[in-house]
Amino acid sequence: MLSDLIFEIDGENNNEEISDFLNILDCIYKNKEPEIDGNALKNLGIEKFENDFVIYGKNYPLFKMLYYFNEIPLFNSEKESIIFLKNNNLNPSKTYFELDNFEKERLKKLILNFAENKVPDIYKPFVKDLVFGNTYYFSKYNMELKEYVSNLNSAYKLKEYGIVKNCILKKELPPKNLILNYKTDLSKSIDLFNKKLNNSKIRKFSIDFNEKNFNCQYIYFKQSLWDKIKGWFFGEINGIHYPALVNISYNNPKIDYLKPFFILNDNEDEINVVARVPKLLYLKYGLTLNHIKLNGNHTYFGKWNIRNFKKILDV
Structure with a gap:
């Protein structure tokens, strides 16, 4: 970082x-x-x-x-x-x-x-x-x-x-050319992600924080062999862009702007997690995600052991 x-x-x-x-x-x-x-x-x-x-x-x-x-x-x-x-x-x-x-x-x-x-x-x-x-x-x-x-x-x-x-x-x-290269690559990831988001089911779970329960939303990606083959031909989302993508997601009408949003990527026994807490929730409730083993401030990231979270995640 x-x-x-x-x-x-x-x-x-x-x-x-x-x-x-x-x-x-x-x-x-x-x-x-x-x-x-x-x-x-x-x-x-x-x-x-x-x-x-x-x-x-x-x-x-x-x-x-x-x-x-x-x-x-x-x-x-x-x-x-x-x-x-x-x-x-x-x-x-x-x-x-x-x-x-x-x-x-x-x-x-x-x-x-x-x-x-x-x-x-x-x-x-x-x-x-x-x-x-x-x-x-x-x-x-x-x-x-x-x-x-x-x-x-x-x-x-x-x-x-x-x-x-x-x-x-x-x-x-x-240098301007570096910023342009990054933005061009990010734009490709945004296009690919928006297609996935529009074709994905928005799933739900909840978390407890300071004796209050918060409804959350997430999408779950598990890459199949066919997904990998498609990625060779049509490109894949660059992993470095996920913190930007989780923020941009709130522009999509499928995502509730008053609920935390998680992007979960299956990686064998682990789930790579990038998440966002709307600032209105932070301002009113002080909500963070550090208590569920994620690092950050407003935008969060980390890894979860999938076996520990099967009870709350529909995966």
């Missing part, structure tokens, strides 16, 4: 500024709030914005940014998103960065109200914390730090460890 490389660099480093940079990168990667003072951020060329949109994709056209927000299904199609923006006198083709301050504030109020009306009443008090929060920007690249970390992670998953390390130490962007 990228966090392993960050830890390795930190162990080799004795520069305070680099240590601060590594700390904030690690926090962003792990979905944690960085605890770094304003002077350190300024020295790193990083700006902190409070009560900002935490929706990913601020460099995308607004209609895409809103449509692909999957914590709450705001729109059923890109067309719906475009119509909503036009009806509110906002240019759907502009990016969030291209809006003036007045437009940004108006969009925030519109989306908060719209999102609150989409969720059950018990979750309404948590929508504001879901949509708004502290964001961090790399000033010299006019890029949200979350996107910078995503680019580093893309290069890391391509096993370009030396390039990632050099980028971190020099505070540079990974």
Whole structure:
């Protein structure tokens, strides 16, 4: 994982500024709030914005940014998103960065109200914390730090460890061709996964957490010989993409946005697990999946012994 490389660099480093940079990168990667003072951020060329949109994709056209927000299904199609923006006198083709301050504030109020009306009443008090929060920007690249970390992670998953390390130490962007290669490969995995998801049965089980029972949903892949043969001809899902796929899955109407979702891959005596807990559940109940032998924060991964879970899984 990228966090392993960050830890390795930190162990080799004795520069305070680099240590601060590594700390904030690690926090962003792990979905944690960085605890770094304003002077350190300024020295790193990083700006902190409070009560900002935490929706990913601020460099995308607004209609895409809103449509692909999957914590709450705001729109059923890109067309719906475009119509909503036009009806509110906002240019759907502009990016969030291209809006003036007045437009940004108006969009925030519109989306908060719209999102609150989409969720059950018990979750309404948590929508504001879901949509708004502290964001961090790399000033010299006019890029949200979350996107910078995503680019580093893309290069890391391509096993370009030396390039990632050099980028971190020099505070540079990974080469564009690497990011393009990763995104092209990810796009293929998304297409293959969506086909599997649409043709798969969504199964159910439940977990207990803090004396409350939570209904969950999962899909289970067990590769047959015929599946392997098809994979030779039509391609297979790249395993490095499953953390991204479990998040993207919430854009599919088959997946309930208020239930944890698991992708299970059978591997003989073990099940490879990637899972996601909707942030609304985390905000209201503090729900995590660490107690069922999974690592992570919001997005989780690990391995289960299939024999220990046959009682709760329909496999």
